[in-house]
Amino acid sequence: MFIVWRKEWMNEYESPWSIFEKVSLANHINRTEILKTLGNAEVKKIKKNVLTDSRRELIKLSGFDLNTLKQYLGVDLSVLNKSVISNLLKPVEYYQEPISTWFPQSLNWCPECIKGGYHSWLHQFSLFHCCPIHQIKLLSSCPKCLNRIPFLLSDLALNEPFTCKCGFKLADIGSTPWSQWKMKVEIADVPVSKWIAQGKRDDSNRLLFSPLVSSIQHFTLEPKIQSKCFFNVKVTSTQDYSYRDEFKNDLYKQNCRCFKTIDHYVRKKFIKKHLKCILMLQELRKNENEEFPPICPYAYAYVFWKQTLLGREHFYNNLVISRRRPGITVATELIEDIIDDYKNRLFAHTNLSIYDSREMFHWVINRVTSELCLNYFYEWLKIAVEGAEQISVPNRDKLDIMLQNSIPIAILKHNSDVSQKQKIEIILGNEIRFLSFMR
Known part of the structure; x- marks a missing residue:
């Protein structure tokens, strides 16, 4: 299958979730079809209806053939993921926590960013409760049906691209010119900028806290x-x-x-x-x-x-x-x-x-x-x-x-x-x- 994509549509700190939603929109295919097209040999052998969440996860992209993914997207998404995640976790890399502690398995998003088809790793990081760009509270459930959306390449909770099963549209960019899918990411939140810039903490400056409630x-x-x-x-x-x-x-x-x-x-x-x-x-x-x-x-x-x-x-x-x-x-x-x-x-x-x-x-x-x-x-x-x-x-x-x-x-x-x-x-x-x- 030929997939339409331009790497210029990808934005700084963008997560694979919104990248694949745009792939779905531009090519009129669902998320499972994306995975079957870009998936590794094991995924291609599995029937569509039995693809588990472990194949659909977006952090390690373990269900994908990474070379094929790079060929279609024009960038190495796996390397980009590792770089952003590593940078966000450097100040707390001494924490021996599951990756899901820092990046929850359900989607968190900014209602303003998503209007332009953009979801960021900065939205998904559990210590950031507000959008660093618009400085407004992040959403974690559909405003209409209140259901959560999995942070996966999955059709379970979503219908059309950027659209909840209940019909609520997180974004309506179908009529937006593709040239406008590129956006400038400017972090306005000072604490977030400092967090990203600080890197690894020295041993004399350790922090003990609960990731469940801290911001x-x-x-x-x-x-x-x-x-x-x-x-x-x-x-x-x-x-x-x-x-x-x-x-x-x-x-x-x-x-x-x-x-x-x-x-x-x-x-x-x-x-x-x-x-x-x-x-x-x-x-x-x-x-x-x-x-x-x-x-x-x-x-x-x-x-x-x-x-x-x-x-x-x-x-x-x-x-x-x-x-x-x-x-x-x-x-x-x-x-x-x-x-x-x-x-x-x-x-x-x-x-x-x-x-x-x-x-x-x-x-x-x-x-x-x-x-x-x-x-x-x-x-x-x-x-x-x-x-x-x-x-x-x-x-x-x-x-x-x-x-x-x-x-x-x-x-x-x-x-x-x-x-x-x-x-x-x-x-x-x-x-x-x-x-x-x-x-």
Whole structure:
């Protein structure tokens, strides 16, 4: 099959997604036909209806014959992909994350850029939440049907080029002269320009953060909190000390202390006038010959916050912290995976496996744990009135959303060499409130 294409239609930082949408438009063929035409030998043998997502992915272009692709497009798209992705990831290349962490498997796009048929790797990079060109919020679902569009060469969610299955047109460039498909890409967002220009970070300037909630804008802010003390360090006798029971017991004790501190803060600030309400809810207590009284929203928020956070099956038991059970590393079982992610990143980004800087480790993990617990209580407060009235609690999917909303939007700056005396600095997003009494 002959394919019409001019390399002049390709723009700086453009992703393969919009390139192939333009190929589809110019040649009146669907996306699967593009893949079958430009695909490698294995793809050509596979029936159209059984081509899996792994063949349709746009990062490594693993379903394509790269020489054929270069011949048709006039450029080596694989090399361009690697160059742009490598440049975007240089400041965080010490992060051992799947590529999908940084480049999600569903499309993010700028509503203005897409009008000209342009989708950029800068739109797809998870730390960029606004278009660096137009400085407007990126979209991640169809404005009409609210469905997501896969970041794949796929006909699953799309109909005609740049058109959702529901009929909504992301772009209508069919009548636009091909000469206008070339556009000038000017990055107006200063933090994005700095990110691209900075390259690899040195070892003394490591950043610990959650890619799930962080934004490029946070990296330009000045640190607001600094640890008060230097950290004592000792050389470890074995490199797997973090797996020993002594370390796990220490982590559990620190976690219990954090939770008790937050629990005390919540009870003192929000719950002290509602202690009777809590007892009535936990004990399902009511007066004789009376209906069960309305549930107090504060009691609702507190009881179910504590029950779910501690991983308890029932809310009507005495919700106290118990001794560490086998296989459990923290008392706050609901957030164990998040804490574990921070722990693993901290070990991976430093030489903590060689130098036991327990003081530094616990300071970092305790800060994250405390903020997580408090943020999660605020999530329960948001739904308390409605939940108490309906006598219902969120399902697991909604709890997961509440939990993700609780992850601190904070960046911790540290040195990769923990054998050197150092202080930890914390950069905070505008939405965050790290606890003053934890400083």
